[in-house]
Amino acid sequence: MGFDRPTDRDSDDRPDSPQRSETHESGGTDAPVPPQVPDLPDRATYWTEYKKAVDSEYRAYAIDQGCDRVRETEELVVTPAMRRIEAEDPDRHLVGFEFRLKGRERLTEKVSNLMDERGFTTDEAFGRIKDAIRYTFQYRDEHYSSGVRTDVERLKAAGFEPVDLKNSWAEQQYKGINSRWLSPENGQIFEVQFHTEASFEAKQVTHPAYEKLRVGIPSRAEQRQLEHFQRDVTARVPIPPDVTEIPDYP
Numbered sequence: 001m002g003f004d005r006p007t008d009r010d011s012d013d014r015p016d017s018p019q020r021s022e023t024h025e026s027g028g029t030d031a032p033v034p035p036q037v038p039d040l041p042d043r044a045t046y047w048t049e050y051k052k053a054v055d056s057e058y059r060a061y062a063i064d065q066g067c068d069r070v071r072e073t074e075e076l077v078v079t080p081a082m083r084r085i086e087a088e089d090p091d092r093h094l095v096g097f098e099f100r101l102k103g104r105e106r107l108t109e110k111v112s113n114l115m116d117e118r119g120f121t122t123d124e125a126f127g128r129i130k131d132a133i134r135y136t137f138q139y140r141d142e143h144y145s146s147g148v149r150t151d152v153e154r155l156k157a158a159g160f161e162p163v164d165l166k167n168s169w170a171e172q173q174y175k176g177i178n179s180r181w182l183s184p185e186n187g188q189i190f191e192v193q194f195h196t197e198a199s200f201e202a203k204q205v206t207h208p209a210y211e212k213l214r215v216g217i218p219s220r221a222e223q224r225q226l227e228h229f230q231r232d233v234t235a236r237v238p239i240p241p242d243v244t245e246i247p248d249y250p
Contacts, residue, residue, distance in 0.1 A: 144240035
């Protein structure tokens, strides 16, 4: 297989094109001068670099398409269902609704990291990101436990399949319930958190510390300080009645 470059398509430079005659400096008769064709790159190196370029373009395209699918699922499937569920009980509501969709740049970064570090395909990487779409229900303390149980059943009735549920009300650095759900239509996973007003506020206040502990590399002293801060804030959150009786899933 030949290598096409712009110069290859210039008829004046083709080896079989009529050659211009020039006189050698030695004063001899006119003789055709061979065209000055650049050296071809090493074929193995050329195809290696070419494959890298193609793979990079395809990867960017696949991630972009994946982000579009997440957004469409949020807009057309999950959010309408969550709004209908919210309307069934005026005693609680969705909070932080404007953050229901992870930013495209951050989502792209997380997918790329999973592909680089774990060798996942694009689809596998998207499948590992559980909070690309996320919602939070907030309840009054006295209605929290019963409200969570009821909304879990409402999510099931809406056709979503439970993936997992973690009750963290007994933890020291975070209080709340986090759950993940599968949309059967396209396999997209989304997150639903259940909070009281106090636990949601504590989560917001401690989030910078959580992020630093998660992605940063703090010193031992700084780590202890950050963890102490999270425990101090979380300790002030009132515990709703009967909340520890809500089991984890699976």
